[in-house]
Amino acid sequence: MFVLFQWIVIDSKVYDITRFQNLHPGGVSVFYENEIPGQDATEAFFGLHRHEVLERPQYARLQIGVIEGEVSQIQGKVEGEISKVPHAEPTWLVEGYYSPYFSEVGASLHLIRPIWDSMIISVDAQNHRQFQRAVRKFIDEVVYPDAQERELDGKRPSQSVFDKMAELNMHAMRMGPGKHLEGLTLMGGLVKPEEFDYFHELIISQEIVRCGARGYGDGLNAGCVIGLPPVLNFGSPELKARVVPEILSAKKIICLAISEAHAGSDVFGLQTTATKTEDGKYWIISGTKKWITNGTTALTVILVERGEGVSTKPIKTSYSSTAGTAYITFDKVKVPVENTLGEEGGGIFVILSNFNHERWVMCCASARTQRLVIEECMKWISQRKAFGKPLYSQAVIRSKVAAMIARAESVQSWLENITYQMCNMSYKQQANKLAGQIAFLKMYSTRSAQQTATDAVQIFGGRGITQTGMGRFIEHYHRTIPFDALLGGAEDVLADLGVRQAMRNMPKNARL
Numbered sequence: 001m002f003v004l005f006q007w008i009v010i011d012s013k014v015y016d017i018t019r020f021q022n023l024h025p026g027g028v029s030v031f032y033e034n035e036i037p038g039q040d041a042t043e044a045f046f047g048l049h050r051h052e053v054l055e056r057p058q059y060a061r062l063q064i065g066v067i068e069g070e071v072s073q074i075q076g077k078v079e080g081e082i083s084k085v086p087h088a089e090p091t092w093l094v095e096g097y098y099s100p101y102f103s104e105v106g107a108s109l110h111l112i113r114p115i116w117d118s119m120i121i122s123v124d125a126q127n128h129r130q131f132q133r134a135v136r137k138f139i140d141e142v143v144y145p146d147a148q149e150r151e152l153d154g155k156r157p158s159q160s161v162f163d164k165m166a167e168l169n170m171h172a173m174r175m176g177p178g179k180h181l182e183g184l185t186l187m188g189g190l191v192k193p194e195e196f197d198y199f200h201e202l203i204i205s206q207e208i209v210r211c212g213a214r215g216y217g218d219g220l221n222a223g224c225v226i227g228l229p230p231v232l233n234f235g236s237p238e239l240k241a242r243v244v245p246e247i248l249s250a251k252k253i254i255c256l257a258i259s260e261a262h263a264g265s266d267v268f269g270l271q272t273t274a275t276k277t278e279d280g281k282y283w284i285i286s287g288t289k290k291w292i293t294n295g296t297t298a299l300t301v302i303l304v305e306r307g308e309g310v311s312t313k314p315i316k317t318s319y320s321s322t323a324g325t326a327y328i329t330f331d332k333v334k335v336p337v338e339n340t341l342g343e344e345g346g347g348i349f350v351i352l353s354n355f356n357h358e359r360w361v362m363c364c365a366s367a368r369t370q371r372l373v374i375e376e377c378m379k380w381i382s383q384r385k386a387f388g389k390p391l392y393s394q395a396v397i398r399s400k401v402a403a404m405i406a407r408a409e410s411v412q413s414w415l416e417n418i419t420y421q422m423c424n425m426s427y428k429q430q431a432n433k434l435a436g437q438i439a440f441l442k443m444y445s446t447r448s449a450q451q452t453a454t455d456a457v458q459i460f461g462g463r464g465i466t467q468t469g470m471g472r473f474i475e476h477y478h479r480t481i482p483f484d485a486l487l488g489g490a491e492d493v494l495a496d497l498g499v500r501q502a503m504r505n506m507p508k509n510a511r512l
């Protein structure tokens with residue numbers, strides 16, 4: 001019996017595909033096409049596969065040698081590295097570019113900033129660049145692999161990831177600067193609690209979303225980012241002492257339950273009721289909540305700890321179940337009045353007070369994921385050939401990519417400007433001066449993101465709607481992006497809010 005050995009070369013590495021060829025997901029026939037058997041199949045391979053295919057253990061072991069005198073040239077994702085693909089990173093991370101906002105170790109910003117009140121956070125020497133490198137390394141090594149696996153199996157992020165984030169106090173840092181950081185060692189001591197500012201928080205938000213796993217990103221304690229601030233800002237000292245450490249160490253999960261089947265953006269239209277018992281010691285809560293991120297795993301719902309009468313069930317959404325999106329029902333749930341956050345009857349204020357920060361976090365994420373899509377497109381249009389030339393030689397492709405880049409760059413620049421304002425304003429000033437700005441940015445960034453998703457699918461063609469293979473991140477992005485335009489207030493509602501706020505500030509005497 002004869003065995004016909006079949007070898008191919010990809011990027012100077014020799015693969016023995018003798019046995020594998022009949023198992024090849026793309027079929028056996030491709031290996032008998034011209035220019036493949038026994039030859040350099042690099043170009044053909046990268047026109048059809050992501051680099052990560054060669055890194056999977058079952059395929060990596062097909063490699064039997066390297067071509068003498070040659071070295072491998074092609075790189076996939078390199079853990080912890082800054083991408084060299086143009087526009088794949090915000091300019092402040094790109095060699096040779098400058099930023100007035102992000103500092104190097106021990107450097108101070110050459111900016112004169114007005115001092116308005118004692119809430120101002122110092123922005124000298126906060127060491128953003130070193131911080132970014134450490135966060136990226138952590139995300140790439142610890143979070144990225146788990147994100148890819150959980151997106152596939154739909155389970156919640158692994159507890160080990162929550163725990164490692166807690167060791168670095170990352171859950172606490174995701175709440176932004178403030179008193180809750182006092183006494184904590186942040187990122188292994190890289191930044192002092194009093195020096196932690198909104199740019200550090202922006203870095204964390206933007207690094208996490210580089211995982212390209214939308215549902216997982218939310219599953220990774222996004223409920224805490226929006227759910228804990230009401231407790232921190234309005235909870236009694238006893239309640240905070242009991243609840244906050246458990247949540248910041250990720251032993252318990254919190255979520256913010258606002259939306260209901262009957263009311264989404266209209267927070268005044270909510271129907272869940274809380275009635276006091278005759279002795280005034282308890283609330284009895286009845287009603288439902290819908291689309292609650294992390295709700296399937298949460299132990300606390302603003303005032304309500306999971307217990308008798310609280311039940312949750314998963315909602316199947318267009319993104320993955322790893323986010324834990326839940327339908328929650330309260331059936332005569334008894335809650336001590338001490339769990340009340342803020343003034344009785346002032347719940348709307350509690351809810352609205354954190355909207356700016358929450359929307360700003362969403363802008364951080366949206367700005368960065370648009371770049372992930374740009375990076376995918378840039379690689380695809382240079383490695384994929386059509387009509388004998390790379391895709392980028394088509395003007396129509398270049399025009400789509402140009403629009404994507406312009407949108408992503410403008411969103412990031414605007415975001416950095418707003419972040420700088422936040423660093424210099426008290427929470428109250430932010431509410432007065434930035435609610436409109438942040439609403440506009442949120443509206444603009446999610447609209448940009450949707451346009452970019454549509455363009456990316458056009459560029460990737462069928463692969464842009466295929467869950468595996470070369471277009472997998474594009475398919476995921478395109479499928480999950482509509483959510484970004486809904487959460488934190490629908491686009492049109494935000495646009496309207498911004499204009500109304502601007503009109504309130506119109507000088508009475510301004511005329512044409």
Ligand code: HEM
Nearest residue numbers: 015025026030031041044045048049050053059062469470
């Ligand atoms: C060591 C060599 C190779 C390995 C390990 C490999 C592995 C795979 C895998 C895992 C897939 C499924 C899609 C994906 O996950 O990306 C695939 C698809 C495919 N492969 Fe390969 N492959 C190899 C070489 C080649 C070569 C040399 C060709 C020839 C041009 C080829 C042509 C294809 C085609 C046409 C598909 C279908 C792509 C699609 O549906 O978009 N493969 N291959």
